[in-house]
Amino acid sequence: MKRFVTYLYLYDGRIKGNNAGFIKVEINGEKSAFLVQIKNLGKYSGKGKVYLVYEAEESIEAGELTVKNGEAREIYNVDTENVKDSGKTFLQVLGVKIELENADEKFLASCWTDNTEAVIGKPLKVQAELSNKRNPVSTPKPEPGCQKEVHSQNVDDSQDKIRRIDISELRTLPAKNWYIVNNSFLTHGYANYKHLVIKTDTDGRQYLGVPGVSEPQERMMAGIFGFTEFEPAAPANAADVDSGVFGYWFCPL
Template structure:
């Protein structure tokens, strides 16, 4: 998958297998082995709660689904974004090139779907979604044992890569007092992590210096004491684990996909914040507050550009 590939695909609501209204769109960008997906849903039958997001491959008249994450829905609307490896979808042996579309499954059978390929027909219902699982075999298996073992190892290796990436920083600063319940915490999804900081304070300084040496550094015009660096969405995983949930925050994702960056800033000693670029408007202020970014720093008084920010370690 060399080069860059971009496309937009429209999403439709479905009821009892029947295609309904246009419910939004998804943007897909593949750059090398990195696949960026941005989704915006509006007016879907998925009214409230968490919407499960899947990529799928049509197989045997069913949607073989690969879980991508969850999207919070409010009054039928929601936004979602993620970055994945294009050659290994959901820890499987399948690549993005083999995917046929995306499906969004909510509560009580509510569903929305987009398909960007033509071919085998299928019925769009939640009961027609089959989750992908790595193939397994018995100890005294058949001649397909080696192939099954290969598929299983691919999935396990991908899972191990994700877990190891999350553990690297934590391992360097492991606190013996935090070992109780550590295994249970590791099994939780990032959005479900206990709200506790397992990183000592001095790691903030190390992380801050590393960001300053890696990314563009600047100070805000009206206050030279406020230092900032531009970071990317993936860099949220460099922060203490209790802040990883911000990677699923709809307001933050909306700002990131509009401006292609976020801000990690330092207000004062041991006081950091995450900033989302945007324009100060009354409606935007209300949305920012709802999603946990109640404060705004203006960098351009004429155009009202600045950063909505959420303080850390507060």
């Protein structure tokens, strides 16, 4: 069995926009399935067609879904070796594209590989406008004062330290940690904020931190990938932490 989760983004033409949910994939023998969870589309309501995308922009329609007040949830079941009697396997899929009706060249896409261009394809040409007034899950920018090396705000300021790093520096970590480089939660956070952090506690233990906000959806995604502890980048009370402040999701190294 193979399972993984990828982020779903809103695109305007070919311009990548806000995080709009996620897709959870389960490949299991002859039968496979994927869950589409859509959030953060403002007041948009309407139908959408869900496509599995292959090389050269070739795609197979997996089904439809209904978005209501910016949200949708649907599960699609497919034959692993012969998706919709197409002769193509589910393992060959590059990602998912969701075309929304009356969305004025806006669509949703999630790429499972580096071939983003094939998944995005050509933008839609329809009418109307998609409202997107809610705050996105992971767009707040790092707080001023989140410098190259700062003290943790949740512990004794004279002890724990946080050091900013580039994603390329992960290769300098012990080999047992290299798998983290392919963690999609990590690459999502890095793409948004252009840095990661390493925290060293008072006992010399190290933790890898991914920048983000403490929204419920992001908390769930962080937990799936092992980043279970959140620390705000600036002092915050418990109520603030629960309402979406900027900070870091940590996992031990």
